Amino acid sequence: MDAGRLARTLSRIAHEIVERHPDLQRTALVGVRTRGVPIARRLVQAISASEKRVPKLGALDITLYRDDLTTMAPNPVVRGTDIPFSIDGVTVILVDDVLFTGRTVRAALDELIDFGRPSRIELAVLVDRGHRELPIRADYAGKTITTARGESVQVQLQEQDGCDRVLLLEPEAPAAKPKRGRK
Amino acid sequence: MSLFPHRHLLGIEPLAPAEILSILDTAESMKEILDRPIKKVPTLRGKTVVNLFYEASTRTRSSFEVAERVLSADSLSIATATSSTTKGETLLDTAWNLEAMKPDMIIIRHASSGAPHFLAQHCRPSIVNAGDGAHEHPTQALLDALTLRQRKGRLQGLRVAIVGDLLHSRVARSNLWLLTKLGADVILCGPPTLVPPGIEALAPVTHRIDEACEGADAIMMLRVQRERMSGGYFPSSREYHVRFGLTEARVQRAKKDVVVLHPGPMNRGVEIATEVADGPYSVILDQVTNGVAIRMAVLYLLLGGQSEVQA
Numbered sequence: 001m002d003a004g005r006l007a008r009t010l011s012r013i014a015h016e017i018v019e020r021h022p023d024l025q026r027t028a029l030v031g032v033r034t035r036g037v038p039i040a041r042r043l044v045q046a047i048s049a050s051e052k053r054v055p056k057l058g059a060l061d062i063t064l065y066r067d068d069l070t071t072m073a074p075n076p077v078v079r080g081t082d083i084p085f086s087i088d089g090v091t092v093i094l095v096d097d098v099l100f101t102g103r104t105v106r107a108a109l110d111e112l113i114d115f116g117r118p119s120r121i122e123l124a125v126l127v128d129r130g131h132r133e134l135p136i137r138a139d140y141a142g143k144t145i146t147t148a149r150g151e152s153v154q155v156q157l158q159e160q161d162g163c164d165r166v167l168l169l170e171p172e173a174p175a176a177k178p179k180r181g182r183k
Numbered sequence: 184m185s186l187f188p189h190r191h192l193l194g195i196e197p198l199a200p201a202e203i204l205s206i207l208d209t210a211e212s213m214k215e216i217l218d219r220p221i222k223k224v225p226t227l228r229g230k231t232v233v234n235l236f237y238e239a240s241t242r243t244r245s246s247f248e249v250a251e252r253v254l255s256a257d258s259l260s261i262a263t264a265t266s267s268t269t270k271g272e273t274l275l276d277t278a279w280n281l282e283a284m285k286p287d288m289i290i291i292r293h294a295s296s297g298a299p300h301f302l303a304q305h306c307r308p309s310i311v312n313a314g315d316g317a318h319e320h321p322t323q324a325l326l327d328a329l330t331l332r333q334r335k336g337r338l339q340g341l342r343v344a345i346v347g348d349l350l351h352s353r354v355a356r357s358n359l360w361l362l363t364k365l366g367a368d369v370i371l372c373g374p375p376t377l378v379p380p381g382i383e384a385l386a387p388v389t390h391r392i393d394e395a396c397e398g399a400d401a402i403m404m405l406r407v408q409r410e411r412m413s414g415g416y417f418p419s420s421r422e423y424h425v426r427f428g429l430t431e432a433r434v435q436r437a438k439k440d441v442v443v444l445h446p447g448p449m450n451r452g453v454e455i456a457t458e459v460a461d462g463p464y465s466v467i468l469d470q471v472t473n474g475v476a477i478r479m480a481v482l483y484l485l486l487g488g489q490s491e492v493q494a
Binding site for chain 1: 186187188208209211212213215216219220221223224225226254480483484487488
């Protein structure tokens with residue numbers, strides 16, 4: 001997926017969000033660190049281009065809620081959560097780059113619920129690559145692709161990687177790069 | 184690369200500058216949890232931490248306890264006044280017995296320098312030094328550095344005066360290590376009877392508080408540790424205050440945006456005047472909040488992931 005395609009995909013998701021939630025003031029987009037955050041910011045920008053009302057924007061760091069923390073070495077970096085508004089009664093749309101096993105979303109749901117009681121939580125992702133390990137689905141998916149488990153989907157964004165694109169990478173030889181997070 | 188490749192936190196002296204910064208950055212990220220409606224994250228669920236305090240403590244112990252609760256660790260606090268220590272049990276026997284209860288970490292404060300290092304050699308759990316004699320108090324130095332960095336935006340090149348009872352102060356030693364490692368300019372000040380011999384090799388020493396305060400970005404006051412003083416180090420508290428107490432007039436000699444730190448508990452009217460302690464440049468209560476954040480970061484970095492370091 002190249003930069004143009006990525007931009008069109010985001011603008012389509014933004015339109016879907018506006019269509020489903022006319023009351024944008026009671027809506028918040030919360031990006032999951034790290035790449036969910038710039039994607040959420042772009043979605044808010046896209047919405048503000050056509051609408052007068054703009055949803056709130058937050059960031060969620062799920063490191064402290066991971067279910068595989070005790071098996072990870074070294075410790076992942078904690079980058080901080082930033083939700084500067086009350087989420088009580090608000091529709092929260094979680095935003096992430098890739099939906100894979102669903103475990104990140106599980107952690108994000110747990111964390112979000114510690115902040116209050118949203119009226120509804122939805123999920124928007126740029127890429128849904130399948131292989132779910134939990135009963136979780138996306139409400140907005142930019143693109144659904146079929147992948148092999150060993151492959152990896154890499155989203156690169158201008159803000160962090162210097163360019164906009166989505167790559168599907170072949171599985172690497174385990175000797176060259178041991179799977180992250182497992183000992 | 185690991186953020187913090189250690190199993191214990193025994194002091195600041197053995198740490199690399201990058202490791203110190205990764206503790207400060209982690210604490211900065213975790214501080215936000217304390218402002219949430221539910222101040223709890225499940226990170227250390229199922230981990231057990233023992234707080235073993237052989238000396239009196241309000242701030243350090245309660246802030247470790249808060250940090251443990253926020254991260255969902257189970258904790259157990261032992262006040263030695265009501266424990267078998269009073270029946271003559273040795274430190275090592277106490278530690279072995281606690282170890283048999285399978286804790287993941289022991290946080291220890293002890294009147295003898297080196298007590299945490301001794302436990303680290305003989306016990307399996309991670310050991311955190313919460314103050315050992317006149318040696319080190321690493322989490323205090325870390326929270327002081329976090330407070331300074333928040334106020335000044337940097338540590339590099341700051342002029343910091345450390346004033347008071349240098350002889351008995353573990354806070355002074357840990358801060359001296361930390362600040363010099365991160366490039367601050369430290370000046371030490373205390374009465375000649377309370378300056379340990381040889382410390383001038385680490386930072387310049389003066390016996391005049393006015394000189395120490397001159398142009399300072401930060402003034403760190405140390406508590407006069409009467410409980411550790413057996414002889415007459417100075418004639419009277421009043422005399423100490425006149426010669427070495429931080430007064431409004433002395434603060435005026437420092438930079439306009441100076442901050443005043445004190446590790447607590449304060450002896451008002453001895454090392455610090457009340458109007459300074461409650462003044463606008465005082466960051467003493469910020470230090471306490473940052474203390475919880477620093478201790479959360481230390482718990483997370485030592486217990487959060489799977490340990491790579493086996494020794």
